[in-house]
Amino acid sequence: MTKRNSGIAKMILIIGLAAVVLLVGLGIFVVKGKNGHNPAKPPTSEMALGGFIVNLADANEIRYLKADVVLEVEGNVPAPAEGERKESGDPRVRDAIIQVMSSKHFAELVRPEGKETLKKDITAAVNQSMKDKDIKVVDVYFNEFAMQ
Numbered sequence: 001m002t003k004r005n006s007g008i009a010k011m012i013l014i015i016g017l018a019a020v021v022l023l024v025g026l027g028i029f030v031v032k033g034k035n036g037h038n039p040a041k042p043p044t045s046e047m048a049l050g051g052f053i054v055n056l057a058d059a060n061e062i063r064y065l066k067a068d069v070v071l072e073v074e075g076n077v078p079a080p081a082e083g084e085r086k087e088s089g090d091p092r093v094r095d096a097i098i099q100v101m102s103s104k105h106f107a108e109l110v111r112p113e114g115k116e117t118l119k120k121d122i123t124a125a126v127n128q129s130m131k132d133k134d135i136k137v138v139d140v141y142f143n144e145f146a147m148q
Contacts, residue, residue, distance in 0.1 A: 047071040066144065
């Protein structure tokens, strides 16, 4: 190998290493965010609301829904007052959920996509009812879900 070819090989190696270092640095910048720290999701906690039994909106038949609801929320969930059940929840939250559930028809909820729509509707209704509070519903879970 000639001296000239050796110099070109070293130059290519140096440029290649510089490019790798630049790409790694750029990757770290993108992952950590512009302000230098990881863009972490706010902490969440669960609000167990217990059971709900509501009449469904079916006009020709008497149908009901029984569901045990847990909300995943961002923000500070107030601790229950002394003597208050842990699963009672804010009355505005419970009312919003009852309003949404009782507006649904059996045929809507019997399909899997109906349950997902119900979760989205509950999320929107609770967030609307609690807009003056420092909490936000990010997900809804059903521990029980039965209709008749």
